[in-house]
Amino acid sequence: QQQVKQSPQSLIVQKGGISIINCAYENTAFDYFPWYQQFPGKGPALLIAIRPDVSEKKEGRFTISFNKSAKQFSLHIMDSQPGDSATYFCAPQETSGSRLTFGEGTQLTVNP
C-alpha cells in the first residue's frame, strides 16, 4: 500500500536557504496533515500540522502549504539552519480512524 509518497528522500541545503519537502496522498478522507521532525537517537516529534480548512499555516520559520485538489501538502523551512538537520516525516491521517501511518521520511542536511 502506497497511500503516502514523500519526496525527496534526501535534501542538502546551504545555511540560510529554503528547504522544501513534499507529501502526496491518496485517501481523500484524511483530515489532519502533520509533519514530524526526528533527530538522531530520538523519537519523532510533532513539528507543525494543518487541517484541510486552511491552505497555509506558518509557525516561525516553518510553513505548511496544503493543496486539497492536488492531494498534497508541503513543508517549507525558511532561513534553514544547521540545527534543522534531521529527518522529516509527513503523516496524513483520518482522525476518526485508529491506524496512523507515516511517509518514508526525508533526511535534511543543512550545511553551515
Place this chain on the structure above:
Amino acid sequence: DAGITQSPRHKVTETGTPVTLRCHQTENHRYMYWYRQDPGHGLRLIHYSYGVKDTDKGEVSDGYSVSRSKTEDFLLTLESATSSQTSVYFCAIRRQENTGELFFGEGSRLTVL
C-alpha cells in the same frame, strides 16, 4: 521524555529467542502504537491498541504479537526473533483523540544476531 518509557532501550539477542519490549505511559491515553524504523522504510506500524485488551494489526505485524492488560502498559513480543527484526522500535501514544498527533518514546534498539 515524560509520559512514555520504553524498556529495554538496547538489547542484543540471538536468533530464535523470544524478546519482549515494554512501553509504559503515565498519561492514561487509550491509543498506543508500536512502530519499527529501518533505513529506507521510514516508520512502519506493527500493532496498535485502542484500549485494554483491544489491539489490531498494522502493516508489518507478521512475527510480532502484543498485549495490553492495563491502560499504562503495551507489550510487544517477538516469539522467535529473526535477523530481519533487527531494528529500532518506537512506542507512541495518541494524546488527543480528535487529532492524529502522536507522542513518541525514545526508542528501543534491538539487534538479533
